[in-house]
Amino acid sequence: MNRTLPFLLTFIVGFTIVIATFSPPLDRLAVDTAVFFSIIAVFAMILGGGNLVKINLVKITRRQRDWQFAIVTLVGFFFVLIIGLFKVGNPGGVTGQVDAPGTPFFDVYTYVFVPVGATMYSLLAFFIASASYRAFRAKNREATILLIAASIIMLGATPFGTMLTAWIPDSLDIFEVPNLHFFLMSSPNLAGQRAIMIGIALGVISYSLRVLLGVERSHIGKDGG
Amino acid sequence: MSLDIGVWIGALLTLGIFSFLYRDNPFYKLCESIFVGVSAGYWFCVFFFDNMVRKFYFGVFPSEAGIEPKYFLIVGAVLGALMLTRLIPSIGWISRWPLSFIVGATAGLYMMLFFVSNGLNQVADTMLPLYRETAGGDFDPAETLGTILVFIGTFTGLIYFFFSKEHKGLFGGAARVGIFFLMVTFGAAFGYTVMSRMSLLIGRMDFLFRDWLGLLG
Amino acid sequence: MAGHWIAVAINVVVGLTLVWVLVRTIQGRPIERRIVFVYIALAVATPLFMKLEAPLAETPEVQSIVTTIKELPPGSRILISFDYDPQSAPELQPMAEAFIKFAFKQRHKVIIMGLWPLGPDQANQAIRAALEDPSVAELAPEYGVDYVNLGFQSGNEFVIQGMGSAFKNMFPQDERGTIYDNIPILRGVTNFSNVDYVQVFSSGKPGTREWVQVAADRFGATVGGGTTAVQAPEMYPFLRSNQLIGLMGGMTGAAEFEKAVEELGKANTFLLSQMFAHATVIVFVIFGNIAYFRSRRRDASTDAPTPGGIS
Amino acid sequence: MPPAPGARSIASGGRVLILTLTLITLTSSLLATDPGPGSIAPPTLIMVNDLDYDNGESLTISWVPSLDDVPGQSEVVAYRILRSSGGGQEATIGTVLAGESTFVDQSVNRDSAYVYRVATIAANGGEGYSLPTDAVVPNREWLNWDLVWLFLACLVLGGSVVFFIETARRGKKLFVRKIAGLEAIDEAIGRATEMGRPILYIPGIQDMDEVETLASLTILGKVSRQIADYDTQLFMPVARSLVMTAGRETIKTSYLEAGRADAFNEDMVRYITDEQFGYVAAVDGYMVRERPATIFLLGAFFGESLVLAEMGNSVGAIQIAGTARPPQIPFFVAACDYTLIGEELFAASAYLSGEPRQLGSLKGQDVGKGIAMAVILIGVAAATIAELTGSGFFAGVVSTLQNVFTTR
CATH class of the missing domain: 3.40.50 (Rossmann fold)
Structure with a gap:
């Protein structure tokens, strides 16, 4: 029972959605399933939020390393939760949009969330620079091709490439960086992308079939668990 | 220099995060902790109102007259509520039901989606003549070369992914050609990613120098 | 306009220091990642103050x-x-x-x-x-x-x-x-x-x-x-x-x-920064690889273990 | 979101079956060109079309605009669409602006027959009514015949996967080549055990509605089964609550199977935050503090891939990564020891299980690959011959193949 019902559920739901693709009266199923997913995800978030609170409380009570920052995390979490769920300061009252402009909730987003998020993201620029100095080595033929292609793209993506090869005569203009750039993108890159995409498609189909047919059932768990 | 308190908070947080580049420090940890807590709370609220209130509640109890209630959504809510059985260890296994539902739906949906867009259509689009002419009817060397490369690359790339044959001999050679094409693809991805990340950094710098310090026109 | 010339001057100076980076890298003493960070920061920030127009290809x-x-x-x-x-x-x-x-x-x-x-x-x-x-x-x-x-x-x-x-x-x-x-x-x-x-x-x-x-x-x-x-x-x-x-x-x-x-609009303003940043990354890829090939050749001749520093 | 009163088929192509075509005679439309004061020309040629292969929930009404409806002039304001069914009262069901010539009625029932009229509304308040159409019943189709080739392709591919699963089940040995990244898993887990340091498993940052996350969790099942044997510490931070629940379930199952239920602990899987870089910041912190010996990065990754992989590299961990997102692969290739590319990620769970039936499915997907390659080869050859010789036969072959393999 513990394993059979989940298996049947997976099997029936999965194949119904596959069949629905071919049947106009059923094709809204996929859309409705997505709503189901959203609803289930909210319940799961209760578990996730609870986990976050629990972990940080443990950290504080046991005075683990950096426990002071756990307080900051909890305060931030509950602060946003309260102004969000109770719609504090929302001009539309309890029926207003939760993230309507002008609410404290929106302000937190604009003044904390956006700058921190964008800055975290831009740290990547620095990491890339250090990786290109320390990690990107032409260790073998494959890596060399990767690096050359990357350099052409980086050059071609800015005016730098145009300036660098502007002297090349028109008859040989295929060797100008912007043209090389387009050529690389639209031929070898396209071929590689396509092979990857077709491969992924087959991989997903085979994987999905294994799951739906119950050949792969690690998500179902073990009896009596 | 800006007089807007929001810009100031943003700028200080930006500098706090950037300080991590020098080394891990309390200023960074503070920004990080704020971010983790605030973002978890933020997404919780957004998901709650969007999914539970708007989709579920107003789906079952429509706010406007004349709209048919979607009672079947209650099944979704019941499945969701079953997730909470995890809080009681002895019946926690019931949470496998909603999980099984999600796994089945995802597998079924993606199977078709990938089959059509990633699989079939890409195969169809590779079927082009290896001899190309310009609009004027002359031989077009660039297009011809391009099509030939796309064909060879796609073909050998697929060979690389074969699982049921050892990469040896002619087959292995073809797989090797395939991996070269994959490497160009990854190189292109690398180049474009550098471009993207640099743009974000430019955006932050622009914020600091223009919006905060007012040094740029 | 003063900003423009200061930015240009900074870039000339920074460009010259790259020679120092190259020499150190070849000697097998690669610079710290934090110094790489400084280069990127300057490459992105200074062009914002410059007033140059860059040519751009049509795609x-x-x-x-x-x-x-x-x-x-x-x-x-x-x-x-x-x-x-x-x-x-x-x-x-x-x-x-x-x-x-x-x-x-x-x-x-x-x-x-x-x-x-x-x-x-x-x-x-x-x-x-x-x-x-x-x-x-x-x-x-x-x-x-x-x-x-x-x-x-x-x-x-x-x-x-x-x-x-x-x-x-x-x-x-x-x-x-x-x-x-x-x-x-x-x-x-x-x-x-x-x-x-x-x-x-x-x-x-x-x-x-x-x-x-x-x-x-x-x-x-x-x-x-x-x-x-x-x-x-x-x-x-x-x-x-x-x-x-x-x-x-x-x-x-x-x-x-x-x-x-x-x-x-803004995209054209930012393009110059983009260009400098890309050039910097390419320079660092080249430097890193020069050091790599030199160290490999040293390994081949002396059979010494791979020098550290590059991780 | 209100329920869709008239959801229509997803893909019905453009072919429209004309069920009814009501012609208003030329005479009447000519007469209408000379409207008296206050009257205006009605629209003509009212057609009611039922879309092919839909759920029978919509009808499309189209017409030739009134002769008075001249672009740039404002004599005609709008058209009104009136409908009656079963001899009942006629009612206005919609209005469109002048210049329009179609209206989609989505409020129809499959069981009723409908009669339509369209009226021109003039700026001066005058109205000109068309003749009523014949009665039309919207048609429901249970199968979308436009997709018959897709269906057959599904059968062939699905059939070959199922066939090889069956073949393998009956005990036939099937060869599967080595995948380096997966061969290394044993070594990677062993290393962590020797060093007495934890193993970090990162299942990407997407939710359970992403097939890469599912694949990652199945791999987690196999990996954690081995980890349980070795008695090594495992930590899995996640960015989605559902993944947390599913991950716990998966690991718990593995530990039960290994007979190590005692060693399982819910805190092995921890929810951080849904926010991409909030998650990254926390995981980076974990790496720096705990210095895991082995890191798995398997699943759907975005911009954070480089940060995570670089950080893992800098703490000296063995890293096995895999994703189906091409933009992130180069960073994994650069900073990790082994990388599973695209399809290999989905094959991994079958490969790791070593179970014949699972390996059989890999063989099945290779057949799919073979078919794709054969079709590409035939298609390209035929297209080239057709281009060079102008042969109609080969051109026909290409267009047939393309037709079969194109669903748009």
């Missing part, structure tokens, strides 16, 4: 968007999906602003929506920026008649699929709460067959890929993309097979679009 991907829009008769309906959030705004906002200005000047009707919660807000910012332009302000595009913002709808690609039946099902009302049927611009707009062009600005999933897979493949819509640079390479297969009509990739794509439609 078919971007030009085909421009041509498509230009060839539409005035009054055509353009659907724009804003599928990104403020974090990707540096790359996508300049693009979106230029596109909206262009669409208004071509006298097209603009229908805006978002698959990302904050997309429609980015759209409003872009509209505000467009309306500040005197030549757009002159045309006085009117909300509800010349453009509308349908707001955000969650559900990712399923929203697009739902729109294939009827936009109204997915967007019963616009962002301001007006009922779909009462919005003049939407009269007669049932689904994709009633819009002439779909433009997507996206930074991830759901994004251009989903629009291609659902709106273009299933419902035959004409879709053009505007993506972050990271996403761009993944779009080329769709471009080649005409599932995607055109593509603006990252800041460069935006800069080229700005130039093509004569709306020079």
Whole structure:
């Protein structure tokens, strides 16, 4: 029972959605399933939020390393939760949009969330620079091709490439960086992308079939668990 | 220099995060902790109102007259509520039901989606003549070369992914050609990613120098 | 102008110090990553103060968007999906602003929506920026008649699929709460067959890929993309097979679009920084590899273990 | 979101079956060109179309605009669409602006027959009514015949996967080549055990509605089964609550199977935050503090891939990565020891299980690959011959193949 019902559920739901693709009266199923997913995800978030609170409380009570920052995390979490769920300061009252402009909730987003998020993201620029100095080595033929292609793209993506090869005569203009750039993108890159995409498609189909047919059932768990 | 308190908070947080580049420090940890807590709370609220209130509640109890209630959504809510059985260890296994539902739906949906867009259509689009002419009817060397490369690359790339044959001999050679094409693809991805990340950094710098310090026109 | 010359001077000095970096790297004493960070910071920041114009090549991907829009008769309906959030705004906002200005000047009707919660807000910012332009302000595009913002709808690609039946099902009302049927611009707009062009600005999933897979493949819509640079390479297969009509990739794509439609804006300003940053990365790749090959040759001759430092 | 009163088929192509075509005679439309004061020409040629292969929930009404509806003039304001069914009262069901010539009625029932009229509304308040159409019943189709080739392709591919699963089940040995990244898993887990340091498993940052996340969790099942044997510490931070629940379930199952239920602990899987870089910041912190010996990065990754991989590299961990997102692969290739590319990620769970039936499915997907390659080869050859010789036969072959493999 513990394993059979989940298996049947997976099997029936999965194949119904596959069949629905071919049947106009059923094709809204996929859309409705997505709503189901959203609803289930909210319940799961209760578990996730609870986990976050629990972990940080443990950290504080046991005075683990950096426990002071756990307080900051909890305060931030509950602060946003309260102004969000109770719609504090929302001009539309309890029926207003939760993230309507002008609410404290929106302000937190604009003044904390956006700058921190964008800055975290831009740290990547620095990491890339250090990786290109320390990690990107032409260790073998494959890596060399990767690096050359990357350099052409980086050059071609800015005016730098145009300036660098502007002297090349028109008859040989295929060797100008912007043209090389387009050529690389639209031929070898396209071929590689396509092979990857077709491969992924087959991989997903085979994987999905294994799951739906119950050949792969690690998500179902073990009896009596 | 800006007089807007929001810009100031943003700028200080930006500098706090950037300080991590020098080394891990309390200023960074503070920004990080704020971010983790605030973002978890933020997404919780957004998901709650969007999914539970708007989709579920107003789906079952429509706010406007004349709209048919979607009672079947209650099944979704019941499945969701079953997730909470995890809080009681002895019946926690019931949470496998909603999980099984999600796994089945995802597998079924993606199977078709990938089959059509990633699989079939890409195969169809590779079927082009290896001899190309310009609009004027002359031989077009660039297009011809391009099509030939796309064909060879796609073909050998697929060979690389074969699982049921050892990469040896002619087959292995073809797989090797395939991996070269994959490497160009990854190189292109690398180049474009550098471009993207640099743009974000430019955006932050622009914020600091223009919006905060007012040094740029 | 003083800023310009100071920035140029800094760059000359910094450029010269690269020789020191090269020498150290060759000697097997690579510089610390924090020094690399300083180089990148300077390469990005200083060009913001410079006043130079950089040449830019025309690419078919971007030009085909421009041509498509230009060839539409005035009054055509353009659907724009804003599928990104403020974090990707540096790359996508300049693009979106230029596109909206262009669409208004071509006298097209603009229908805006978002698959990302904050997309429609980015759209409003872009509209505000467009309306500040005197030549757009002159045309006085009117909300509800010349453009509308349908707001955000969650559900990712399923929203697009739902729109294939009827936009109204997915967007019963616009962002301001007006009922779909009462919005003049939407009269007669049932689904994709009633819009002439779909433009997507996206930074991830759901994004251009989903629009291609659902709106273009299933419902035959004409879709053009505007993506972050990271996403761009993944779009080329769709471009080649005409599932995607055109593509603006990252800041460069935006800069080229700005130039093509004569709306020079932020993207062109930022392009110089972009160029310096790329050059810096390439220089570091070259330096790193020079050191690598030298160390390999040393290994081959002395059979010594690989020197540390490069990890 | 209100229920869709008239959801229509997803893909019905453009072919429209004309069920009814009501012609208003030429005479009457000519007469209408000379409207008296206050009257205006009605629209003509009212057609009601039922879309092919839909759910029978919509009808499309189209017409030739009134002769008075001239672009640039404002004599005609709008058209009104009126409908009656079963001899009942006629009612206005919609209005469209002048210049339009179609209306989609989505409020129809499959069981009723409908009669339509369209009226021109003039600026001066006058109205001109068309003749009523014949009665039309919207048609529901249970199968979308436009997709018949897709269906067959599904059968062939699905059939070959199922066939090889069956073949393998009956005990036939099937060869599967080595995948380096997966061969290394044993070594990677062993190393962590020797060093007495934890193993970090990162299942990407997407939710359970992403197939890469599912694949990652199945791999987690196999990996954690081995980890349980070795008695090594495992930590899995996640960015989605559902993944947390599913991950716990998966690991718990593995530990039960290994007979190590005692060693399982819910805190092995921890929810951080849904926010991409909030998650990254926390995971980076964990790496710096705990210095895991082995890191798995398997699943759907975005911009954070480089930060995570670089950080893992800098703490000296063995890293096995895999994703189906091409933009992130180069960073994994650069900073990790082994990388599973695209399809290999989905094959991994089958490969790791070593179970014949699972390996059989890999063989099945290779057949799919073989078919794709054969079709590409035939298609390209035929297209080239057709281009060079102008042969109609080969052109026909290409267009047939393309037709079969194109669903848009």
